[in-house]
Structures are given as structure tokens and as C-alpha cells.
Amino acid sequence: xxxxxRATDPPRGSYAGQIGRFGQTGLSETVIIGGIDGxxxxxxxxxxxxxxxAASGEFLDSEGIxxxxxxxxxxxxxxxxxxxxxALRGTDLSPGDLLHEALxxxxxxxxxxxxxxxxxxxxxxxxxxxxxxxxxxxxxxxADGGTSQETQGAQPMFxxxxxxxxxxxxxxxxxxxxxxxxxDGDEQAQLVILGWSEGYRGKELRDFVxxxxxxxxxxxxxxxxxxTKRYPNGWxxx
Amino acid sequence: xxxxxxxxxREQLDRIEDSLIESILGASEAELxxxxxxxxxxxxxxxxxxxxxxxxxxxxxxKRRMERAKFELQEWRAGQTRTLKLxxxxxxxxxxxxxxxxxxxxxxxLLAARKGEGLSERDIEGLIEDLAKLERxxxxxxxx
Numbered sequence: 001x002x003x004x005x006r007a008t009d010p011p012r013g014s015y016a017g018q019i020g021r022f023g024q025t026g027l028s029e030t031v032i033i034g035g036i037d038g039x040x041x042x043x044x045x046x047x048x049x050x051x052x053x054a055a056s057g058e059f060l061d062s063e064g065i066x067x068x069x070x071x072x073x074x075x076x077x078x079x080x081x082x083x084x085x086x087a088l089r090g091t092d093l094s095p096g097d098l099l100h101e102a103l104x105x106x107x108x109x110x111x112x113x114x115x116x117x118x119x120x121x122x123x124x125x126x127x128x129x130x131x132x133x134x135x136x137x138x139x140x141x142x143a144d145g146g147t148s149q150e151t152q153g154a155q156p157m158f159x160x161x162x163x164x165x166x167x168x169x170x171x172x173x174x175x176x177x178x179x180x181x182x183x184d185g186d187e188q189a190q191l192v193i194l195g196w197s198e199g200y201r202g203k204e205l206r207d208f209v210x211x212x213x214x215x216x217x218x219x220x221x222x223x224x225x226x227x228t229k230r231y232p233n234g235w236x237x238x
Numbered sequence: 239x240x241x242x243x244x245x246x247x248r249e250q251l252d253r254i255e256d257s258l259i260e261s262i263l264g265a266s267e268a269e270l271x272x273x274x275x276x277x278x279x280x281x282x283x284x285x286x287x288x289x290x291x292x293x294x295x296x297x298x299x300x301k302r303r304m305e306r307a308k309f310e311l312q313e314w315r316a317g318q319t320r321t322l323k324l325x326x327x328x329x330x331x332x333x334x335x336x337x338x339x340x341x342x343x344x345x346x347x348l349l350a351a352r353k354g355e356g357l358s359e360r361d362i363e364g365l366i367e368d369l370a371k372l373e374r375x376x377x378x379x380x381x382x
Contacts, residue, residue, distance in 0.1 A: 075267035103295035197250035
């Protein structure tokens with residue numbers, strides 16, 4: 001079922017271009033946004049139940065997802081854990097909840113994983129998409145004083161105080177400033193953060209910071225260590 | 239003014255998140271373990287936790303699939319009942335049409351009834367049911 005030459009654990013660095021906002025990712029918006037596809041009648045005249053989406057060559061089915069998850073390496077599992085905690089930012093989800101939601105969406109076929117996309121990239125993007133929806137929902141609720149809280153999904157996702165959009169904005173600006181301040185005295189790291197926030201990658205980023213790849217890798221490692229230490233469950237702002 | 243400020247700040251945070259995630263994806267297992275230990279965390283405990291999350295997701299999905307299948311079965315059964323009722327109504331109309339358009343059949347049924355050999359209401363109901371079944375089988379055969 002799971003196969004067709006698709007490696008479960010691609011070599012390091014092979015996710016480049018697969019992760020990012022919609023415009024930068026290898027996944028289409030439809031794939032990222034997901035949503036339950038129009039499942040047609042699920043039982044035929046002979047009473048056979050077909051509750052699973054039909055397996056097609058283009059997407060991994062439920063069994064394929066499960067097999068791929070079982071064969072995830074320890075390295076990738078640790079990465080999922082670390083990435084989940086970055087992606088949690090601005091939600092009231094606890095560590096573990098976001099990954100659980102993303103895995104359920106993938107297994108149930110609510111979000112479809114194209115075979116050509118590495119599973120890791122797909123799960124990461126699904127987590128980010130779910131977190132983004134949680135954040136947007138929180139902001140909407142905040143904007144109208146919490147009156148539009150949807151009942152779908154049984155329980156409210158956010159229980160915090162109602163936020164003023166302007167206050168959210170100021171907090172976001174403060175967060176950007178705080179991230180820069182975290183690297184006070186490390187000019188290279190500050191330039192990398194500035195380059196990242198401008199959307200620079202690869203050569204463009206190297207040129208912007210004015211260092212070679214080795215020095216850039218080292219600066220990025222410092223940033224990762226500092227950020228995951230300072231914001232163990234992602235920064236709080238939207 | 240506020241809109242562009244909002245977009246810029248949010249975009250900046252999104253891009254920083256993008257890059258941070260890419261950096262994690264590009265790290266080795268040894269690096270990640272080292273960083274976790276440096277933060278006072280136990281990587282092996284996290285591996286166990288991830289295993290539990292995967293198993294929990296599979297169990298939750300199995301339950302959801304079972305609930306979905308049960309719901310679909312109920313829907314299908316309800317649909318079947320409605321279909322049978324409609325089939326019978328259509329067959330009755332068809333039978334009445336045949337009887338009214340076939341004077342010979344109508345007179346023979348009347349004659350038989352006078353002799354006490356006519357079809358009872360139950361016989362007629364049985365005929366209608368047979369007709370409905372035949373038409374359903376015809377439809378199914380035609381659909382294949």
C-alpha cells in the first residue's frame with residue numbers, strides 16, 4: 001500500500017521548499033486547508049460499507065499513513081516534537097494536542113497527503129495549518145467579544161481573556177523586538193533573524209548576513225538553541 | 239496603516255517560524271538530543287510520548303470510523319425502508335394501470351370473484367410485492 005518508491009525518511013535537508021506559507025510550499029492550498037472531501041454514498045446496494053476515501057494513486061490512504069507513521073525514525077519523531085512546540089504559538093493547545101489533531105486529520109483523510117510530498121513535510125504543514133486556524137478563530141472571537149464562538153467541535157478552544165486587535169498587534173511587534181533582543185551582542189544571529197523576517201533564504205540570506213554557509217549554519221544553530229529554550233511552547237503572540 | 243502594520247508584523251513572525259522549522263528539519267538527531275538535554279529534557283521520554291500520540295491518534299480514528307460506519311448504516315437502512323415503500327406504491331399504481339387498461343383481465347378477475355375464486359386483498363398485495371421486486375431486479379440488472 002505504502003510504497004511506489006517513496007522514502008519515509010528522506011535525507012536531511014530534503015524538505016527545503018516543502019515547508020512554508022502557502023506560497024512557498026510544495027503543497028497546494030487545497031491540500032493544506034484540507035477539509036472533508038465530498039464523500040459520496042458510502043454503502044452500496046449489497047450493503048457494503050465504504051467509509052474510507054477511495055485509495056488513489058495520488059494520495060496516501062489511511063493505511064499508508066499509518067504505515068508511514070510507524071516507520072518514522074527516532075530523528076524525525078524528535079523533530080515532530082520540536083516543531084510542534086514552535087507551531088503551538090498563540091494557541092491554547094498543549095504539547096501533544098496539535099500533533100494528535102494533525103495525525104487524526106491525516107489518518108481520517110480529512111487532509112490528504114500527496115504521495116509526492118514527504119510525510120514529515122505534510123504533517124508539519126498540517127500542524128501549522130491547524131494552529132493557524134486556531135489562532136484565526138481566537139482572533140475572530142476576540143474581535144467580536146467572543147460572541148461568534150463556534151459550537152462545532154463541542155468545546156471552545158480558547159478560554160483566555162478577550163483580546164483587543166490593537167493589543168494583539170502591539171504584542172506581535174513586541175515579540176519581534178523581543179526575538180531580536182534575545183540575540184543582543186550576537187550581530188550575526190540578529191542579521192539572520194532580520195533576513196528571515198524579510199523572507200531571505202539561501203544565497204540571498206548569506207549575502208545579507210555577509211557570511212559563508214558554515215558560519216550561517218552555526219548562527220542558525222545558535223538561534224535554534226536560544227529560541228527553543230526561551231520559547232519552549234512557541235511565543236505567545238499571534 | 240494598522241492593516242499594513244498588522245500584516246508586516248504577522249508576516250515577519252510567520253517567516254521567522256518558517257525558518258526556525260526548516261532549521262529543526264535540517265538538524266541531526268544528535269543535535270536535537272544535545273539541545274534537549276541542554277534544556278534539561280529527556281529525549282527518550284519524548285520518543286515514548288510521540289509513540290503514545292501516534293497510537294492514540296490511530297485509536298481515536300478507529301473509533302471515529304466505527305461511529306461514522308454506524309451512522310452510515312443507519313442512514314442506509316432508513317433509505318432502504320423509504321425505497322421499499324416507494325417501490326410498493328409504484329408497483330400498486332402500475333398494477334392498477336394494467337388492470338384498468340386490460341378489460342379482459344378486469345372481467346376475468348370480476349368473474350372469478352363472483353364464483354368465489356377471486357383474488358383476496360392479501361393475494362393482490364402479494365402480487366404487488368412480487369411486481370415491485372421484479373421491477374427492482376430489472377432496475378439493478380439495467381444499472382450494471
